[in-house]
Amino acid sequence: MDKVKEECGVFGILDPEGGNVAHSIYYGLTALQHRGQEACGIVTSDTSGPVGNYHCRKNAGLVSEVFHENSLESLPGNLGIGHVRYSTTGGSRPENAQPLAISYIKGTLALAHNGNLVNTADLKWELVRNGAVFHTTTDSEVIAFYLARERVHTQTIQEAVLATARKLSGSYALVIMSPQKLIGLRDPYGLKPLCLGKRGQTYILASESCALSAVDAEFIRDVEPGEMVTLSEKGIESDRSLQTGRCAHCIFEYIYFARLDSRLDGINVYDARIAAGRSLARSHPVAADLVTGVPESGLPAAKGFALESGLPFGFAFYKNSYIGRTFIKPSQAERESGVHLKLSVLAASVKGKRIVLVDDSIVRGTTMKNLVQMLKEAGATEVHVRISSPPFRHPCYFGTDVPSEEELIANRLSLEGICRMLGADSLGYLDLKALPEMVKGLPLCTGCFDNNYPMEIPEPKPLPFWCGE
Secondary structure, eight states: OOOOBOOOEEEEEEOTTOOOOHHHHHHHHHHTGGGOOSEEEEEEEOTTSOTTOOEEEEEESOHHHHOOHHHHHTOOOSEEEEEEEOOBTBOSOGGGOSOEEEEETTEEEEEEEEEEESOHHHHHHHHHHTTOOOSSSOHHHHHHHHHHHHHTTSSSHHHHHHHHHTTOOEEEEEEEEOSSOEEEEEOTTOOSOOEEEEETTEEEEESSHHHHHHTTOEEEEEOOTTOEEEEETTEEEEEOTTOOSOOOEETHIIIIISOTTOEETTEEHHHHHHHHHHHHHHHSOOOOSEEEEOTTTTHHHHHHHHHHHOOOBOOOEEEOTTSOTTOOOOSHHHHHHHHHHHEEEOHHHHTTOEEEEEESOOSSSHHHHHHHHHHHHTTOSEEEEEESSOOOOSOOSSSOBOOOGGGOHHHHSOHHHHHHHHTOSEEEEOOGGGHHHHTTTOOEEOHHHHSOOSSOOOOOOOOOGGGOO
16 A cells, blocks of 8 residues: 555553563554554563563564464563564564563663664764674664663663663654663653553553553553653652653654554544544535545544535445455556455445545555546546645654655645546645644644654764664
């Protein structure tokens, strides 16, 4: 599909009463599977066991493919973290699967990272000049190296985490496991989500609140931008010394990434997408007979469009759930036909009708072009495309896999040119000014739309050749 790729998901859990947590991590990662389907992993340890003892399993594949009952039983312990990966920095290599776990002079340390650093090259050069040897090509390993190095010179793991964070520039939601503690850390802008939950006496950290529901945990609150929370047998400790007072939450969490039943930074994802559809209907009205969405991500905004416009909402596509990420498409022609296998038109719903087709974004335009053609071949008399985000014009440096500017259709063609290429009867994008209303005034990062990033982006620098792709 012609989509921006998912991000990563992190999950951490501590049961002070000593219960094994591997199954809970499995269920939490399954709930976060939409954030990454390339690889996953779990690391566990026992807070009352010997120092340096941990158990790790990770591999390429979905959570249900990598973990089974026997493998979960081989991961004992009351403390653990997990990760589902979509590669941004580092590429899709087996060794890049997370969490990263290391043994060093202070014991053990493991971390899982959602986000992307923009100063990775500078940090890696500093480390390799001091003898560091890298085993992955991820920026997450850079964080792990600095944590271990700082921990040797600090009294606590919390001090090492804060010292490391002050060197990082970019986006990060981190869950970090030491022999006795579970730590959650969010970058000062809050670009990546992280929340805190509780089940009885068990504490949980997760990228999204839907993962808390999956393990029957109560949502306590979001970890604040620039906040470090430490979970231990003593309870919850918070440090806000990294906060700057300036936030920039990733807008694409609300447009596409986050699961529909999640709540991020006080905003219900479902409500945000409904609001986007309503705004589209006000700014780009059209006479039509049916409003529909591209499954699954376009459906909530389509519902909002229908509610605001008074037009009927209905389904125009059937999605084949069994055509998944492993479907083999070796040639360009077969890649283009893949959309026909994944989605089929409900001809009786569209024949002789004027259709409003809503989706969350257009990247290269090939998928939307195919869908418009499919609707017209099924008898739709008109197809009016509405997009619940502004046009993609710029790269994302913080973990969203936006293609290069040359590949983005909004950079190559005018609005009229895109409409003609799609074969649509009209085209309308969500206005950039509508985004704050969509999230009730939450401060946002909108750099991929308007080139306005919350921090200075350094010029690209080459990595040490043995640390690159």
